[in-house]
Amino acid sequence: EPEVTQTPSHQVTQMGQEVILRCVPISNHLYFYWYRQILGQKVEFLVSFYNNEISEKSEIFDDQFSVERPDGSNFTLKIRSTKLEDSAMYFCASSEGRNQPQHFGDGTRLSIL
Amino acid sequence: QKEVEQNSGPLSVPEGAIASLNCTYSDRGSQSFFWYRQYSGKSPELIMSIYSNGDKEDGRFTAQLNKASQYVSLLIRDSQPSDSATYLCAVTVTNFGNEKLTFGTGTRLTIIP
Numbered sequence: 001e002p003e004v005t006q007t008p009s010h011q012v013t014q015m016g017q018e019v020i021l022r023c024v025p026i027s028n029h030l031y032f033y034w035y036r037q038i039l040g041q042k043v044e045f046l047v048s049f050y051n052n053e054i055s056e057k058s059e060i061f062d063d064q065f066s067v068e069r070p071d072g073s074n075f076t077l078k079i080r081s082t083k084l085e086d087s088a089m090y091f092c093a094s095s096e097g098r099n100q101p102q103h104f105g106d107g108t109r110l111s112i113l
Numbered sequence: 114q115k116e117v118e119q120n121s122g123p124l125s126v127p128e129g130a131i132a133s134l135n136c137t138y139s140d141r142g143s144q145s146f147f148w149y150r151q152y153s154g155k156s157p158e159l160i161m162s163i164y165s166n167g168d169k170e171d172g173r174f175t176a177q178l179n180k181a182s183q184y185v186s187l188l189i190r191d192s193q194p195s196d197s198a199t200y201l202c203a204v205t206v207t208n209f210g211n212e213k214l215t216f217g218t219g220t221r222l223t224i225i226p
Contacts, residue, residue, distance in 0.1 A: 107156045
């Protein structure tokens with residue numbers, strides 16, 4: 001069964017450094033998303049991406065964050081200057097179309113020291 | 114603020130019994146409703162989707178939606194120890210094609226052998 005893949009599974013970074021989290025969505029899916037989950041808290045929406053542009057972003061997704069689809073398969077989340085509070089699980093998700101279920105990758109655990 | 118509310122639990126159910134999980138949502142414009150299962154340290158896994166009022170059954174799972182009451186539920190029949198997990202209710206409001214998921218905090222379910 002097709003799945004969303006994310007790399008790396010765990011990223012440890014010093015505060016202030018840049019990180020890039022990578023995702024390969026399911027191949028025939030058109031909508032892509034990033035979510036995060038701080039330990040013990042609920043899953044929070046960060047950004048949605050469709051037709052090579054951001055369609056919506058949350059208040060969390062400030063100027064430190066950016067997303068890119070550099071080729072036909074990868075979808076990346078960049079955090080330019082990490083803060084301690086960026087420590088969380090980051091999930092990539094994709095869906096086939098409007099109102100279709102979103103399928104999640106296994107996530108990247110980001111630890112900021 | 115658009116909210117999705119769930120009882121955080123823990124909900125303990127004997128093996129073989131029916132587990133009943135409930136969720137309410139605040140935005141009457143909500144159009145799509147999903148139940149995800151999340152094991153500790155893992156990503157959300159789609160269990161059920163429901164879009165119209167009534168019941169939808171898939172194996173041991175039944176999702177129920179009542180848009181007038183802004184209420185969605187999940188029933189798990191013949192509960193198994195492997196069903197022990199946190200169950201996340203998620204809702205989308207389609208707004209100009211944007212379809213972010215808004216999650217509840219989840220209900221922790223424990224199946225007692």
